[in-house]
Amino acid sequence: MQGEGPPLLYIPGLDGTGLLFYRQVRVLSHRFRVITFRLRDDAKDMESLVADVAQLLDRAVPDGEPAVVVGESFGGALAMSFALAHPSRVRHLVILNSFSRITPVFKLHLAIASMSVMPWRTMQVVRRLTAWRLHSPHTHRDEIRRFLMLTRATTRLGYLNRLRILTRYDLRTRLHELRVPTLYLAADQDHLIPSVQQATYMASRVPHATLRVLEGHGHGCFLAPDMDLDVLLQEWMPQPEGLHGS
Secondary structure, three states: OOOOEEEEEEOOOOEEEHHHHHHHHHHHOOEEEEEEEEEEOOOOHHHHHHHHHHHHHHHHHOOOOEEEEEEEEEHHHHHHHHHHHEEEEEEEEEEEEEOOOOOHHHHHHHHHHHHHOOOHHHHHHHHHHHHHHHHHOOHHHHHHHHHHOOOOOOHHHHHHHHHHHHOOOOOOOOOOOOOOOOOEEOOOOOOOOOHHHHHHHHHHOOOOOEEEEOOOOOHHHOOOOOOOHHHHHHOOOOOOOOOOOO
């Protein structure tokens, strides 16, 4: 946790580490109590991860104050699943470059098969060679180097379990049940998933949803120099009592 104020929880993507939120923590912690964490590698279903998030908030926010929940990519899927299971714990929902379903599913099975046999030490090489597909085009080299350093601890078990969870994940028929104000952020240069298409679909089915396209950004845009989540929240978020900046 860092900062003071209303709680804001960041749920990380497939890499599973909240450390990748470091640039946004700097700008958010002046008016939020920012909570980050690491996804549990041995969780084999979404329900287990939802329970982990609930337990984390019980410890970090013992008075039960609802949190702003920010989910990135896989973390967006988990954030929406958590909001459906525990709507009273979520004040606002922010979903970046995520999805209600991955299709075609066979691509996930291919990724699982290849990741099961590849030497894990080559994962960093793959990350380095494919950085152009993951990050915004103008993300600084230093940030990409830090990304590579922070993701070294990611395990094969964690990746495989989260990919397997996605083969069973489908919120398309439940999107209308999301009742908290939701902001969908979608990068128009996302080379991993069709973020704008997915966000448009979800925003059209979620009550009280807003869609914002992030022009010139790639999938992992929280590391880009011109990405300021605090500004985006101030432009979008209604300012109920307790969320005014200091």
